[in-house]
Amino acid sequence: MKPNQLIIPPKPGILLEIQALMQQQDVDLVKITRLIKQDVALYAVLLSSVNSPWLGLRQEVTSVETAISLMGLERVLGLLQAVIIRSCFKESPLLESFWDTASEVAGICQSLAAKYTSIKVDDAYSVGMMHNAGIPIMLLNFENYDAF
Numbered sequence: 001m002k003p004n005q006l007i008i009p010p011k012p013g014i015l016l017e018i019q020a021l022m023q024q025q026d027v028d029l030v031k032i033t034r035l036i037k038q039d040v041a042l043y044a045v046l047l048s049s050v051n052s053p054w055l056g057l058r059q060e061v062t063s064v065e066t067a068i069s070l071m072g073l074e075r076v077l078g079l080l081q082a083v084i085i086r087s088c089f090k091e092s093p094l095l096e097s098f099w100d101t102a103s104e105v106a107g108i109c110q111s112l113a114a115k116y117t118s119i120k121v122d123d124a125y126s127v128g129m130m131h132n133a134g135i136p137i138m139l140l141n142f143e144n145y146d147a148f
Contacts, residue, residue: 008136010041010083018042018080029073032080036064040102041136043129045083046076062122102129 014035021032036042043064050067051060061067068076109128113119138145 008041008044008133009140011039014039014042015083022077022080027073027077029068032076033064033068036080037106037125037129040129040133042080042083043126044133045079046071047126049079062120062126102132105129105131 018032018035021028021035036046046064046067047061049055050071051057055070057070061070071079106125106128109124110121113124114121117124142148
């Protein structure tokens with residue numbers, strides 16, 4: 001890993017599900033979208049890719065569905081395959097807790113924004129999904145962080 005490179009590891013179970021879906025004759029885009037929205041790493045990779053300068057979009061994309069439609073299925077599947085290949089990391093009980101709560105908090109933020117504020121629901125979902133993104137980064141970069 002490069003010294004300044006920050007990597008959030010994806011949840012292994014979700015990667016396995018996506019890999020199985022990608023191997024099917026007819027790829028179920030709805031299921032893949034649902035799985036991406038449950039994982040901080042995949043969510044972040046997809047949105048950072050669609051919002052990168054090489055795509056040249058005028059407005060920032062904040063929803064997974066829009067990102068997939070703009071990038072196209074082939075490019076998204078290639079991106080997911082790259083994430084699957086590079087996802088080797090040490091296990092930690094804190095990572096399991098991190099993965100379990102990220103999508104729950106994102107859903108709560110989305111619901112609250114829709115009901116009580118004028119904040120865009122996709123923005124609220126993003127904030128909720130990324131709220132603890134530093135935990136896996138710290139776990140991967142500092143040996144005794146889980147004891148801290």
